[in-house]
Amino acid sequence: MSNISKDKGRVVILGGNAAGMSAASKIRREQPERDILVLEKTAYTSYSSCGIPYLIGGLIEQVDSLVVRSPQKFREKYNIDVRTGHKVVEIDLAAQRVKVQLRGSNQIADEPYDQLLIATGARPFCPPAPGLDASGIFGLSGLASGIHIHEFLAKESPKNVVVIGGGYIGLEMAEALTRLKLNVSLVQKSPEVMDTLDPDMGALVSQALRSIGVNLFLSEGFEAFEVENGRVTGVITPLRTLPADMVILGLGVRPNSDLAKNAGIELGPRGAISVDGRMQTNTANVWAAGDCATSLHRVTGQQVHIALGTIANKHGLVAGTNIAGGEAWFPGVVGTAVSKICAVEVARTGLQEKELQQLGTDYATATIKTKTRAGYYPGSGAITVKMLGERSTGRLLGAQIVGMEGAAKRIDIIATALTAGMTVEDIISLDLSYAPPFSPVWDPVQTAARQLVKKL
Amino acid sequence: MSNISKDKGRVVILGGNAAGMSAASKIRREQPERDILVLEKTAYTSYSSCGIPYLIGGLIEQVDSLVVRSPQKFREKYNIDVRTGHKVVEIDLAAQRVKVQLRGSNQIADEPYDQLLIATGARPFCPPAPGLDASGIFGLSGLASGIHIHEFLAKESPKNVVVIGGGYIGLEMAEALTRLKLNVSLVQKSPEVMDTLDPDMGALVSQALRSIGVNLFLSEGFEAFEVENGRVTGVITPLRTLPADMVILGLGVRPNSDLAKNAGIELGPRGAISVDGRMQTNTANVWAAGDCATSLHRVTGQQVHIALGTIANKHGLVAGTNIAGGEAWFPGVVGTAVSKICAVEVARTGLQEKELQQLGTDYATATIKTKTRAGYYPGSGAITVKMLGERSTGRLLGAQIVGMEGAAKRIDIIATALTAGMTVEDIISLDLSYAPPFSPVWDPVQTAARQLVKKL
Numbered sequence: 001m002s003n004i005s006k007d008k009g010r011v012v013i014l015g016g017n018a019a020g021m022s023a024a025s026k027i028r029r030e031q032p033e034r035d036i037l038v039l040e041k042t043a044y045t046s047y048s049s050c051g052i053p054y055l056i057g058g059l060i061e062q063v064d065s066l067v068v069r070s071p072q073k074f075r076e077k078y079n080i081d082v083r084t085g086h087k088v089v090e091i092d093l094a095a096q097r098v099k100v101q102l103r104g105s106n107q108i109a110d111e112p113y114d115q116l117l118i119a120t121g122a123r124p125f126c127p128p129a130p131g132l133d134a135s136g137i138f139g140l141s142g143l144a145s146g147i148h149i150h151e152f153l154a155k156e157s158p159k160n161v162v163v164i165g166g167g168y169i170g171l172e173m174a175e176a177l178t179r180l181k182l183n184v185s186l187v188q189k190s191p192e193v194m195d196t197l198d199p200d201m202g203a204l205v206s207q208a209l210r211s212i213g214v215n216l217f218l219s220e221g222f223e224a225f226e227v228e229n230g231r232v233t234g235v236i237t238p239l240r241t242l243p244a245d246m247v248i249l250g251l252g253v254r255p256n257s258d259l260a261k262n263a264g265i266e267l268g269p270r271g272a273i274s275v276d277g278r279m280q281t282n283t284a285n286v287w288a289a290g291d292c293a294t295s296l297h298r299v300t301g302q303q304v305h306i307a308l309g310t311i312a313n314k315h316g317l318v319a320g321t322n323i324a325g326g327e328a329w330f331p332g333v334v335g336t337a338v339s340k341i342c343a344v345e346v347a348r349t350g351l352q353e354k355e356l357q358q359l360g361t362d363y364a365t366a367t368i369k370t371k372t373r374a375g376y377y378p379g380s381g382a383i384t385v386k387m388l389g390e391r392s393t394g395r396l397l398g399a400q401i402v403g404m405e406g407a408a409k410r411i412d413i414i415a416t417a418l419t420a421g422m423t424v425e426d427i428i429s430l431d432l433s434y435a436p437p438f439s440p441v442w443d444p445v446q447t448a449a450r451q452l453v454k455k456l
Numbered sequence: 457m458s459n460i461s462k463d464k465g466r467v468v469i470l471g472g473n474a475a476g477m478s479a480a481s482k483i484r485r486e487q488p489e490r491d492i493l494v495l496e497k498t499a500y501t502s503y504s505s506c507g508i509p510y511l512i513g514g515l516i517e518q519v520d521s522l523v524v525r526s527p528q529k530f531r532e533k534y535n536i537d538v539r540t541g542h543k544v545v546e547i548d549l550a551a552q553r554v555k556v557q558l559r560g561s562n563q564i565a566d567e568p569y570d571q572l573l574i575a576t577g578a579r580p581f582c583p584p585a586p587g588l589d590a591s592g593i594f595g596l597s598g599l600a601s602g603i604h605i606h607e608f609l610a611k612e613s614p615k616n617v618v619v620i621g622g623g624y625i626g627l628e629m630a631e632a633l634t635r636l637k638l639n640v641s642l643v644q645k646s647p648e649v650m651d652t653l654d655p656d657m658g659a660l661v662s663q664a665l666r667s668i669g670v671n672l673f674l675s676e677g678f679e680a681f682e683v684e685n686g687r688v689t690g691v692i693t694p695l696r697t698l699p700a701d702m703v704i705l706g707l708g709v710r711p712n713s714d715l716a717k718n719a720g721i722e723l724g725p726r727g728a729i730s731v732d733g734r735m736q737t738n739t740a741n742v743w744a745a746g747d748c749a750t751s752l753h754r755v756t757g758q759q760v761h762i763a764l765g766t767i768a769n770k771h772g773l774v775a776g777t778n779i780a781g782g783e784a785w786f787p788g789v790v791g792t793a794v795s796k797i798c799a800v801e802v803a804r805t806g807l808q809e810k811e812l813q814q815l816g817t818d819y820a821t822a823t824i825k826t827k828t829r830a831g832y833y834p835g836s837g838a839i840t841v842k843m844l845g846e847r848s849t850g851r852l853l854g855a856q857i858v859g860m861e862g863a864a865k866r867i868d869i870i871a872t873a874l875t876a877g878m879t880v881e882d883i884i885s886l887d888l889s890y891a892p893p894f895s896p897v898w899d900p901v902q903t904a905a906r907q908l909v910k911k912l
Contacts, residue, residue, distance in 0.1 A: 018897070048830060048832070048892065048897070050830070050890070050891060050892050050897075051830060051832055051833070051892050054832075054833065054892060059833070059834055060832045060833070060834070065831075065832035066832060168891075298887075308890065309890060309897050310887075310888070310889075310890035310897050310898075311887070313897050313898060314884075314885060317884075329885075330885060331885050332887075333887045334887045335887070336887045336888060336889045337889065337891075338889035338890065338891045338894055339891050340891060340893040340894070345894075347889055349887070349889070374504060374506070374507060375521075376504070376507055376510075376516045376521040376522060377507070377510065377515070377516070378515055378516070406862070406865070408889065408894060409862065409865055409866070409889060409894055409895070410865070410868070411889050412866070412868070412869045412886075412888045412889055412899070413868045413869065413872050415886060415887050415888055415889065416869050416872040416873055416876070416878075416886055416888075417872055417876070419876075419882070419886055419887070420872070420873075420875075420876030420878065422872075422876065426875070428770075428773075429770060429785075429786060429787050430868075430871060430872055430875055431754075431766075431767070431788075431789045431790045431791070431792045431805070431871050431875070432766070432792060432868045432871055432872075433766075433792045433793065433794035433803055433805070433864065433865060433867050433868055433871065434506070434764065434765060434766035434794065435506060435624075435793075435794045435795050435796060436504065436506050436507050436510060437796040437801075438794055438796070438801075438864060438865055439865070441474070441504070441506075441765050441766050441769050442766075442769060443868070
């Protein structure tokens with residue numbers, strides 16, 4: 001990622017969060033004189049979206065602590081022309097320019113580019129539903145939405161909150177709102193929460209949510225919102241109406257790829273902007289990175305759309321290196337994710353059973369329960385590890401972990417092993433660290449591997 | 457590690473701890489009828505040596521909680537003939553038998569074997585020094601020695617303890633004795649404690665020890681023990697005499713390989729019994745495993761002697777599988793170790809600078825300081841990661857971590873990457889897990905890799 005060559009003209013970056021500002025910073029480090037313009041439609045840059053639930057739950061107190069670098073800092077310290085409140089409305093590929101609506105006005109201006117990076121992120125998904133426009137219904141989309149929720153909680157003192165969707169954001173928000181002593185219900189279409197886990201592992205997370213007082217309504221979709229005077233009062237499911245002063249949408253996100261689509265740039269799965277390993281789109285001088293772009297899945301070899309901050313940062317670094325004239329390659333993802341729901345840590349990587357069934361892979365699984373530390377060591381807690389492997393080849397395919405403190409980060413062992421194309425048997429002989437405060441003498445992932453090899 | 461075939465006669469195992477009993481258990485699982493005899497010179501089987509400092513420090517209360525399986529349980533539940541208090545005095549290779557001194561007697565008996573597994577462990581090392589035989593001087597060698605220390609502390613109420621040697625055992629014992637409010641001094645020949653780390657990283661551990669009140673005497677060897685009436689009263693160094701009612705030897709261990717050596721079995725580095733990847737010695741029908749045996753270092757390709765419970769268990773599993781007629785291979789170690797000194801976690805894997813200098817490797821290092829979790833998340837603590845890589849190839853060579861809660865287990869990412877032969881650049885794009893309670897958005901090991909690639 002080094003040996004950067006000479007200037008190649010003006011860079012315009014659409015979006016000033018993880019991917020966009022990682023790229024901008026990388027270009028600036030390599031090319032102190034390069035002309036870099038960042039157009040960001042909100043008032044914020046470079047913040048931690050993942051920290052918003054902790055702001056709302058009161059674990060962190062200052063909005064500012066979520067902002068890694070302010071627009072002012074980018075301008076003053078890094079000499080990057082960041083313009084917030086600027087909304088791009090059109091990409092004109094033929095003319096190599098974007099049309100942008102200026103801050104606080106309806107005026108449209110043209111900004112020419114030599115290289116364009118689209119890093120417009122993603123937005124909360126919700127199927128069309130009656131009442132969706134009512135006040136009190138929130139998706140989590142950037143720092144501004146987090147601040148809105150924070151303010152709504154302070155001003156309106158809602159009592160009954162319904163979270164729709166049991167993915168990471170839904171669960172983290174459910175926990176946060178439980179911390180605030182609200183009555184929290186969660187509606188989830190699938191039989192268990194966290195459907196990026198297999199249902200048997202998801203059931204452990206469902207149980208953890210119940211234990212902190214979240215009312216779960218599983219295998220239950222939602223149909224509409226009950227609204228009075230423009231404010232949400234309930235969530236209507238096929239089975240009941242749940243009273244709600246506030247609703248959080250946790251149904252996942254969709255890429256903000258309309259600008260790209262309208263310009264004729266190729267899209268990939270779920271409408272994300274299709275990129276190669278250099279983060280280049282199918283269009284000359286146009287790049288994409290972050291939650292609006294695709295990634296290669298290293299286990300399946302297929303393009304996927306996974307919107308996570310850690311991936312967005314890597315995308316941005318690679319795109320920035322290439323735009324600055326260097327050579328970098330993003331080799332892809334393996335599907336790693338982690339979350340903490342009160343005391344319970346949850347992690348997954350690789351492929352889950354439903355993905356393997358779709359692919360027609362002949363796989364086996366093993367699930368083991370053991371301890372996070374030596375059994376006799378104080379604070380040793382329960383950990384469940386499920387591991388998946390391919391029958392014909394012995395290849396490792398993925399793992400899921402649910403357990404107490406210290407459990408989840410072990411998923412990184414599996415993520416690294418998946419990247420290396422290891423077999424399940426390879427896991428058994430890994431020279432993993434052991435001491436009583438950290439692990440049983442066989443690390444739980446190795447105990448799972450020892451069970452799984454017998455079935456392959 | 458499956459498809460076990462038929463009986464191949466009587467198995468005799470010398471040593472009933474991690475390696476020996478792992479092997480015995482594996483053989484029993486595969487061959488329910490196999491004749492298995494285990495000869496153990498102490499009264500204990502299958503215990504956690506690594507837990508002894510926590511017993512002494514009072515973190516765990518019952519000796520029994522360190523015993524994974526008792527001799528009785530092995531006999532009754534697993535039908536394994538475990539004879540404790542039986543000391544083997546000779547291996548007769550020609551006659552395929554061992555001579556054993558029976559429990560509580562001077563009587564010697566012969567026990568024939570078809571397959572012999574030597575799993576005799578290791579013993580604390582101490583160079584010859586005047587006064588070494590005095591009472592009050594303890595090495596940590598198995599559960600019995602831990603119990604002796606425990607009893608000595610209760611009966612004699614020592615006030616001043618000197619720990620000689622600042623490796624894992626020395627430091628864990630220093631911490632344990634500090635918990636008991638004793639005045640603890642530690643004498644270490646090298647400039648910093650923990651010389652399996654580079655001195656710059658070891659300095660962080662020295663600092664942690666000072667902060668809990670351990671008096672460090674660094675760059676200071678010891679010459680002799682001061683003794684009165686057969687009891688130790690001081691430790692004499694070139695610079696001073698440290699008062700001591702009790703001394704703990706933490707100078708590392710040496711393999712118990714005299715029986716093998718006297719029988720003419722080939723020894724390797726540091727006098728450990730030389731084995732191949734199947735854990736077979738150079739002698740037909742004789743195997744070795746655990747702290748008395750060598751391992752292949754996967755990074756250097758050289759044989760090494762590393763005495764750790766986690767390796768002993770893997771050795772035992774592989775030896776047991778092969779003795780039972782299966783096919784298993786121990787591919788080696790990468791030099792991983794972890795420890796916790798009060799709140800400070802310490803881990804290392806791969807090669808350190810002095811090893812690389814000895815090998816003549818052209819290497820670079822990078823050291824970064826960051827946080828264990830997102831900076832704004834409660835409980836986020838300091839973490840320092842040092843990473844080493846090879847200049848010509850970009851190959852990852854090792855890493856060292858010192859930090860607060862949640863820091864150390866990250867070493868497993870590096871251990872896995874070393875096993876896979878990854879480059880430093882490969883680390884940057886690993887799809888590691890991220891959420892604010894677990895990590896900054898770039899995992900600290902990736903931040904270190906990003907710094908290191910610039911120097912390669």
